[in-house]
Amino acid sequence: MITLLLAALLGTANASENFRMRAPKVAQLRGVGYTPADVKAEIEFGRGLAARILNTYPLVENPQLQRYVATLGAGLAAQVGRPELTFHFAVIDTPDVNAYACPGGYILLTHGLVKLLSNEAELVGVLAHEIAHVNERHVVKKLKLKGKSDSAVDGLGAMIGGATASFRVAIQTLNAQAMKLLFEEGLMSSEETDADKTAIRAMHATGYDVAAWNTLLEKLRRNLEAGQARVLAKTHPKVDDRVRLVRAFMKNNPGPAGRTNEQRFQRYAHP
């Protein structure tokens, strides 16, 4: 036994836990790693969260801008978004510079951020960045949000297993936690970096100028230096690191500069 113990302690790590996983779990994780019930819960939760945000910050009363952002976002989501979700995009009336990716595909951009943008490529970058957060279920994972099945086995399991009402009450409090996450704490730095990578790839794939993302980052840097966008400063990676990421991508993917659609953007966003 001592030999076995020593061998175990000194042994090099080599992933060996997957073999323990039984068929139901394997099936559950096959493919996307979440179930239809999880998606349903995510959508319902995200819709509630978006409503709560809109209760604090109403929509910008500019139908032309809203339609433009929604159309552009829907087109982008059709290409890079999760197919089981219907994405919704809107601009909320606050001077803060930020964007919020609520679970289920509810994406809200602040008016402050839109004002900071100069062209459509930058807007596409922002939208793709937020879509990436939804795709990767960053908020969902952080809150450990799971769907509730209606099956008889689950009902029986809950009854015998002693699942209590207090648990369901706990789920309700996740809404408040999500608000705190989006408005105060932010996501993990690595998650922001991953979203940046997705945004750059999406811009490139849809023919937009990837360099526009750097231009936006520089503007964000000035905002940060001016003491604005506090949450962004606290929760996102350093601008220098983000800029380096873009440059590396451009170096590895040389080619003609993409479009920016600046005129169209100015017509709708800054009439």
Add this chain to the structure above:
Amino acid sequence: MRTLKLAPLCLLAAISAHADMEHQKNTLIGGRAATMGGAYTAISDDASGAFHNPAGLAWATTSSFSGSANAYSTSNTVYDKAIDNQDWRRDSANLKPNFFGVVQKFKKSTFAFSYALTDSKVEHQDQIWQGLTGTVDPIDVYVLNLHTEDNTYLVGPSWSTKLNDKTSIGASLFYHYRVYRRAQSQLLQYTDGDDEASYNNLTKKEKGLRPKIGFMFSPKDKWSFGATLAKTELVTALTDAQENEKAKGASVYSFAQVKSGRKRRTPVELETGVAYFPNAFMLVSANLDYAYFADDSTHDDVINLSLGAEWFLSEKHAFRGGLFTNRTNIPEPTRSSRAREHIDLYGLTAGYTMYSQQSSVTFGTIASRGEGKAQIYTGSGAEADVTRTTLDFLISADYGF
């Protein structure tokens, strides 16, 4: 089979609890573990792992869940031709919520809190024998009323962590509480007109701690090895016995009371297990358990073996089966020994589990049977052949949230 000559008040002191401390595996904990014959030391990746091997908790795939089990347990012991030429049967039937556990996974550690009723029997008997002519003094009527309850509870926290992708360790610390109560009355009316009677009442209460440490190791893909070490340390053990007795020929009752704080010996328990996971649909496991009684002539060291198998018909339906031994730690009776009951039990288990997205529900059955010898007569080394049969039905659930 020989017929034993019954002496007056012959069935008094030697009657033991049916839920006995003489076997180590009287109740199999947890739906999955129980239906695999208890061969779970190398698996233990659900709430019942707190009891089988706390190191297994680190491998629980669900971040948090609860599990519970309820069992209907029956036991039947027959002492062959123990009363004159007639058998003496002792039956127990008990519905028990015998396990509940919650597992919470954190980044590096997994914690659990669990409760188990590890041993439980409720026995009630009202028996009358008539016309016992083969006894020392012929008896017209022999009335025996017996009620015993014996419950052992464990409750406490567990912790587990992975040392690397192959190895985990864990520990549980349970509060042990056992309460045993027996009320027994006997009345004998002899053919010669004399009579004899006794009433006795016995209560035992034990409190203590049961630490258990565990280790789990996967030296190569698809193989898992586990080992645990545990010992119940009794802090207090109080026995209160009262007896009223009127002997044959006597005209008055005598009364006696005995109080004692003597603690029973508890073994060091080493459990080892191996499991082979050929794929996500199959699993076979085995356990070799050893109970060691140091310097204790009244107990034998015990080795028990368990074998288990699991087969998923599909992602939603699983079948399990197992074999196990539950050998006694009481030595075989000898001429000079008294009040010994030596029965080795051998059992089999079967179970079916339905899975859904969040939970699973298990139905199972556990049966065991054994034969042996028992000294059931006060002050006598005479033996009776004894057969014990147990049958449990269980329903359990794991609920993920």
